Amino acid sequence: xxxxxxxxxxxxxxxxxxxxxxxxxxxxxxxxxxxxxxxxxxxxxxxxxxxxxxxxxxxxxxxxxxxxxxxxxxxxxxxxxxxxxxxxxxxxxxxxxxxxxxxxxxxxxxxxxxxxxxxxxxxxxxxxxxxxxxxxxxxxxxxxxxxxxxxxxxxxxxxxxxxxxxxxxxxxxxxxxxxxxxxxxxxxxxxxxxxxxxxxxxxxxxxxxxxxxxxxxxxxxxxxxxxxxxxxxxxxxxxxxxxxxxxxxxxxxxxxxxxxxxxxxxxxxxxxxxxxxxxxxxxxxxxxxxxxxxxxxxxxxxxxxxxxxxxxxxxxxxxxxxxxxxxxxxxxxxxxxxxxxxxxxxxxxxxxxxxxxxxxxxxxxxxxxxxxxxxxxxxxxxxxxxxxxxxxxxxxxxxxxxxxxxxxxxxxxxxxxxxxxxxxxxxxxxxxxxxxxxxxxxxxxxxxxxxxxxx
Amino acid sequence: xxxxxxxxxxxxxxxxxxxxxxxxxxxxxxxxxxxxxxxxxxxxxxxxxxxxxxxxxxxxxxxxxxxxxxxxxxxxxxxxxxxxxxxxxxxxxxxxxxxxxxxxxxxxxxxxxxxxxxxxxxxxxxxxxxxxxxxxxxxxxxxxxxxxxxxxxxxxxxxxxxxxxxxxxxxxxxxxxxxxxxxxxxxxxxxxxxxxxxxxxxxxxxxxxxxxxxxxxxxxxxxxxxxxxxxxxxxxxxxxxxxxxxxxxxxxxxxxxxxxxxxxxxxxxxxxxxxxxxxxxxxxxxxxxxxxxxxxxxxxxxxxxxxxxxxxxxxxxxxxxxxxxxxxxxxxxxxxxxxxxxxxxxxxxxxxxxxxxxxxxxxxxx
Numbered sequence: 001x002x003x004x005x006x007x008x009x010x011x012x013x014x015x016x017x018x019x020x021x022x023x024x025x026x027x028x029x030x031x032x033x034x035x036x037x038x039x040x041x042x043x044x045x046x047x048x049x050x051x052x053x054x055x056x057x058x059x060x061x062x063x064x065x066x067x068x069x070x071x072x073x074x075x076x077x078x079x080x081x082x083x084x085x086x087x088x089x090x091x092x093x094x095x096x097x098x099x100x101x102x103x104x105x106x107x108x109x110x111x112x113x114x115x116x117x118x119x120x121x122x123x124x125x126x127x128x129x130x131x132x133x134x135x136x137x138x139x140x141x142x143x144x145x146x147x148x149x150x151x152x153x154x155x156x157x158x159x160x161x162x163x164x165x166x167x168x169x170x171x172x173x174x175x176x177x178x179x180x181x182x183x184x185x186x187x188x189x190x191x192x193x194x195x196x197x198x199x200x201x202x203x204x205x206x207x208x209x210x211x212x213x214x215x216x217x218x219x220x221x222x223x224x225x226x227x228x229x230x231x232x233x234x235x236x237x238x239x240x241x242x243x244x245x246x247x248x249x250x251x252x253x254x255x256x257x258x259x260x261x262x263x264x265x266x267x268x269x270x271x272x273x274x275x276x277x278x279x280x281x282x283x284x285x286x287x288x289x290x291x292x293x294x295x296x297x298x299x300x301x302x303x304x305x306x307x308x309x310x311x312x313x314x315x316x317x318x319x320x321x322x323x324x325x326x327x328x329x330x331x332x333x334x335x336x337x338x339x340x341x342x343x344x345x346x347x348x349x350x351x352x353x354x355x356x357x358x359x360x361x362x363x364x365x366x367x368x369x370x371x372x373x374x375x376x377x378x379x380x381x382x383x384x385x386x387x388x389x390x391x392x393x394x395x396x397x398x399x400x401x402x403x404x405x406x407x408x409x410x411x412x413x414x415x416x417x418x419x420x421x422x423x424x425x426x427x428x429x430x431x432x433x434x435x436x437x438x439x440x441x442x443x444x445x446x447x448x449x450x451x452x453x454x455x
Numbered sequence: 456x457x458x459x460x461x462x463x464x465x466x467x468x469x470x471x472x473x474x475x476x477x478x479x480x481x482x483x484x485x486x487x488x489x490x491x492x493x494x495x496x497x498x499x500x501x502x503x504x505x506x507x508x509x510x511x512x513x514x515x516x517x518x519x520x521x522x523x524x525x526x527x528x529x530x531x532x533x534x535x536x537x538x539x540x541x542x543x544x545x546x547x548x549x550x551x552x553x554x555x556x557x558x559x560x561x562x563x564x565x566x567x568x569x570x571x572x573x574x575x576x577x578x579x580x581x582x583x584x585x586x587x588x589x590x591x592x593x594x595x596x597x598x599x600x601x602x603x604x605x606x607x608x609x610x611x612x613x614x615x616x617x618x619x620x621x622x623x624x625x626x627x628x629x630x631x632x633x634x635x636x637x638x639x640x641x642x643x644x645x646x647x648x649x650x651x652x653x654x655x656x657x658x659x660x661x662x663x664x665x666x667x668x669x670x671x672x673x674x675x676x677x678x679x680x681x682x683x684x685x686x687x688x689x690x691x692x693x694x695x696x697x698x699x700x701x702x703x704x705x706x707x708x709x710x711x712x713x714x715x716x717x718x719x720x721x722x723x724x725x726x727x728x729x730x731x732x733x734x735x736x737x738x739x740x741x742x743x744x745x746x747x748x749x750x751x752x753x754x755x756x757x758x759x760x761x762x763x764x765x766x767x768x769x770x771x772x773x774x775x776x777x778x779x780x781x782x783x784x785x786x787x788x789x790x791x792x793x794x795x796x797x798x799x800x801x802x803x804x805x806x807x808x809x810x811x812x813x814x815x816x817x818x819x820x821x
Contacts, residue, residue: 391768
C-alpha cells in the first residue's frame with residue numbers, strides 16, 4: 001500500500017525520465033490504484049466476497065508532433081512504457097498538440113468518504129446479506145437471484161511536461177438486486193443505486209426490487225401497436241440519453257461527421273424548454289471531479305441551451321485535431337464503470353444535468369391519457385446512435401390510463417427516434433436519483449411523447 | 456465444485472501466419488483496404504478502422520494436480536462507417552475475426568466484404584421505417600446466430616439456471632420449440648472466434664448439445680454451477696483475463712441447418728420482413744424475453760424479397776418464438792465474430808441457417 005501516496009511522485013518521475021529522451025517534445029504520466037471489495041448475491045446467498053486491486057501507469061509522449069501511448073502495471077517497468085510509447089508515436093498522425101497547462105480547479109465536495117475507505121470484506125458480505133433478508137421477508141416465493149454490493153476506492157494522479165501535477169481520490173458504493181418471483185407467472189424486479197458515499201440504503205434496494213416483482217406478477221397484455229406517451233424511470237431514461245444524445249455531442253464524433261449534430265451548431269435541435277449541461281463540479285456527482293483525467297479543471301458547459309446546440313465535448317487531443325478547446329472531458333476509457341489506464345483518454349461527458357419543464361411525478365403521470373410507465377429498457381446499446389432511431393424492449397412496465405398508473409403489462413417493444421423526441425420536448429418528474437449510466441446523472445423520471453409501443 | 460479429471464497437457468494452436476512475423480505496414484494495409492472499399496460510395500462520410508492481434512499464453516495449475524499450458528492467437532479487423540444522404544444518416548460495422556493468425560486476410564476477401572456492406576447500407580439510407588407489429592420474419596444466418604445466442608444460449612448458462620434466473624430451469628427433457636430446432640455450443644470449431652483448447656477451469660474443449668429437435672438436452676456449466684445443478688461441467692468456464700473470475704460462457708453457438716432453400720422459405724410468405732445481420736441484442740433470461748436489432752431489412756411481399764426497411768428490431772418470448780419456427784434453410788453460415796458481455800467481455804461466434812419465424816414481433820413505427 002505504500003504506492004498509494006506516491007502516485008503523483010511516480011507520475012512526475014516518469015515525465016522527467018521521458019523528457020530527457022531524444023526527440024521527445026512533451027510527456028504525460030497517469031498513475032492509478034483501484035481497490036474494490038465486492039460480494040455477489042446468488043440465489044438467496046451472499047457469495048464470494050472478492051477483493052480486487054489494480055495498479056497501472058499510462059504514458060503519453062509527443063514525438064515530432066505525433067502522440068504515442070503505452071502502459072505498464074509495475075512501477076519499475078515505467079521506462080519500458082516510455083520506450084513503447086515513443087515507438088508507437090511513429091504510427092500516429094501529426095496533430096498540433098500540446099499537453100494542457102495547469103489551471104485552478106474548484107473544490108468538489110462529497111467524493112470521498114473515509115468510512116468507505118475503511119470498509120472490510122465482512123461488512124460488504126453483511127450488506128449483501130441484508131438485501132437478501134429484506135427480499136425474503138417481502139413475501140412468498142421471492143428470490144434474490146442476482147446483484148451484490150461493492151465498495152471501492154480510486155486514487156489517481158496525472159503529471160505532464162507543461163506543469164500539470166494533479167492527484168485525486170474517490171470512494172464508491174454500489175448495491176444492486178435482481179428478484180425473481182416464481183408463482184403462476186414468473187415475475188422479476190430490479191433495483192440498484194450507487195454513491196460516492198456510504199449513504200446507499202441497501203435494504204431499500206431489496207425492497208424496491210421485491211415490490212416490482214410483486215406488482216408485475218400478473219401482467220395484462222396491451223392490445224395492438226400504437227403511438228403512446230411513455231414515462232421512463234431515471235436509470236433507463238439516463239441510459240437512453242447517454243447512449244444516443246451524449247455520444248452525439250462528442251467533438252470527435254461531430255468533426256468526423258459521425259454525429260447527428262454535425263453542422264448544427266447554433267441550430268434549434270430540441271424544444272425551447274430543453275437544456276443539457278455537463279457539470280462535473282456538482283458535489284457528490286458520480287462522474288464529478290475537480291479536474292478531468294488530463295488534469296484540466298472541470299467547469300460547467302452548456303451543450304444544449306434553450307433547445308439550441310451550443311457546444312461539443314473535447315479532450316485535449318480532439319481539441320487540437322479539430323481546432324476546438326478542451327471542455328475537461330478526458331476520461332480514461334469507459335467512464336464510471338471501471339476506470340482503465342490501458343487506453344489513451346477518450347472524450348466523454350462526465351456528469352450531466354438535464355433541464356426541462358418539471359412537475360411532480362404524480363402530475364407527470366396525470367398528464368398522460370394513454371401510455372406506459374417503464375422501469376427498465378433492454379437493448380438500448382443496439383440503438384442507431386447516429387440517426388437516433390431505437391427499438392428496445394421493456395419487461396417491467398405499467399399501463400397509464402386517464403392519468404393513473406394501472407395494471408402491470410407483459411413485455412412490449414418501444415421504438416422511436418430520440419432526436420425527434422427531444423424536438424417534441426420532454427417533461428421531468430420530481431423523483432430525481434443519482435444514476436451511473438457510464439456518465440453520471442441526477443435525473444428524475446422523464447415523459448417522452450409519441451413513441452411506438454408494440455405488445 | 457463438480458468432480459472433474461485433473462488434466463496435464465500442453466497445446467499450442469499455432470497460426471498458419473503468425474502476426475508477429477507480419478510487418479505493421481501489412482496490418483495497416485488491411486485497415487486501409489477496408490476503408491478504401493467503403494469509401495467507394497460517396498455517401499460514406501466517415502470511417503474508423505481497427506486491427507488487432509493477440510497471442511495468449513496461459514498456464515492453469517490446481518491443487519488437484521491439473522497442469523495445462525495453452526497458446527493461441529486471435530486476429531480481428533473491422534471498419535465502422537457512417538453514411539449520409541438527403542438528411543438521413545446511418546452507421547454499420549463490418550468485422551472479420553478468427554482464432555488464428557494473419558492468414559485470415561488471405562482466406563477472406565475483406566475488401567469485397569466491406570464493399571458489399573457499404574453498398575447495402577447506402578441503399579438502406581432511403582428506406583422507410585419498418586411497420587411495427589406481429590408478422591412472419593425470415594432471418595439470415597448471422598441474425599439466426601444472434602437469436603440462438605441471446606435467447607437460448609444465455610438461458611442455458613448454468614450459473615443463471617442455478618440462480619433461478621432462467622426460463623429453461625426445469626425443462627430438461629421437455630419440448631421447448633419446433634422440432635426444427637437443434638442448438639449446440641462448440642469450442643472446438645476450427646478458427647471459430649470463441650474456440651479454445653481448454654476452458655479456464657482446465658477442462659478440455661468440446662461440443663455441447665443444448666437443444667435436440669426441439670427438446671432441451673443440457674445446460675452450459677462450469678464446475679461451480681455444475682456442482683449446484685448436480686451435473687458435470689461442460690467445460691464452459693471462461694474469464695476475460697487473469698483479473699476476473701471465470702463465469703459460465705458460450706463459445707461458438709449455432710443452430711443446425713434444415714432442408715429448405717432460401718427461396719422456399721420466402722415463397723409462401725405473403726407479408727413479412729427479411730432481417731439481415733445484427734447490431735447486437737439483449738435478453739431477460741428469467742422471463743425469457745429478448746430484443747435484438749438487424750443491420751439491414753427488407754419487406755417480403757407475395758413470396759418475394761422487396762424494398763428495404765431501416766432500423767428493424769425484433770422482440771419476443773424465447774419459448775413462443777422457438778415454437779413459431781417453421782422453416783430452416785440447408786445453407787449454414789457463421790456470422791461476423793462478436794464479443795459477448797456478461798460483466799466481462801469474451802470473444803464468441805454465432806451462426807445458423809436462414810430461419811422462418813411466424814408471428815414474430817417487429818419493432819418499428821405503428
